[in-house]
Amino acid sequence: MKYLQEICPILSKKQLTKLAFDVTVSAPQMAALAKTGQFAQITCDGFFLRRPISICDFDKEKGTLRFVFEVRGEGTEWMSTVKEGETLDIVGPLGRGFEIVDREGRAVFVGGGIGTPPLLSGAKMYGKNATAILGFRTAKAVILTDDFAAAGAKVMLSTDDGTAGHCGLVCDLLLERLENGSCDVIYACGPKPMLKAVAAIAAERDIPCKVSLEERMACGVGACVGCAVKTRTPKGEERYAQVCKNGPVFDAKEVVW
Structure with a gap:
């Protein structure tokens, strides 16, 4: 596994929700190697261990990596305070990502909460052949729906409390999607109970399914x-x-x- 360490200038930083932040850095060498579903280890000031953050998107021509993360502890809380023009010490790209083979096939991307970001670059590759089924706790936690739509994907949204989209689980929408059209592959990332349920649905229908574990x-x-x-x-x-x-x-x- 080839990976690099770079000191990466922060090109942009946005707050998406109360807890979710969007940071894009310049990392030409890592961007050249990056694949959908990989992650990076980011140094947080004052902490010995780096924090693993999924790569939301990458642009090989511009040499950029994009990270969308939630504040979950002291390390990510520090990350939420970084500013444009500062730098981040990053090791990556790490791990085995999603193998995107047949972009002409019909792909369904199932994301739960902060498991949504690592699916975006894959949905971009499939474009109009992609369906993005995204689930969140509440409307105030919803992220990246516009990005998936801009990529050409059909977006299906669910929230636990019904404040946006379907009131219920992503698996409800997955079953609806599979009843209304063919599907060649399912990609999923999110909480383990969600992944287990998605895997069971895929197995019952003999659909290839790739899951990203947290x-x-x-x-x-x-x-x-x-x-x-x-x-x-x-x-x-x-x-x-x-x-x-x-x-x-x-x-x-x-x-x-």
């Missing part, structure tokens, strides 16, 4: 074994894999839910 990480490069999850080999043998090194993206059939 686990606490320390090193981000496979050295500390702190992000191990149980997986299954093609022969049915169970083993542990590291989300940072072997993932974060796995075939849904590999994961022992």
Whole structure:
């Protein structure tokens, strides 16, 4: 796995919701290597461990990486205070991302909460052949729907409390989408219960499904074994894999839910 360390100038910084922030940095070498679904490790002032943040989008021509994250602790709270013109110390791109093969196929992207950002660059590749099913707790937490729509994707929105879109779960909308048209592949990122449900729906319909797992990480490069999850080999043998090194993206059939 090839990765780099760069001191990256912050080109733009926006606040999307009370807790969600959008930061774009100049990182030409990392942008050249980046793939959909990968992540980076970012140094936060005053903290020994870097924070793993999914890559929301990348532009290889402009040499930029975009990160959309939520404040979840002291490290990401510090990140929320950075300003345009400052720099971030970033290691990346890390991990195994989504393999985007047939862009002419019909793809469904299922995102839950802050699991939504790493799906955006993939939806851009599929354009009008993509459906983005995005779920959030409430309307005030909704992010990136305009970005997915601008990419050409059909956007289906759900909220737990019904304040925006469908009142209920993303899986309700996924079933609706599959009942109304063919689907060649499902990409998903979000809370584990959501991923488990999406994987079950895909398995019932024999649709290839790739999931991006969220686990606490320390090193981000496979050295500390702190992000191990149980997986299954093609022969049915169970083993542990590291989300940072072997993932974060796995075939849904590999994961022992």
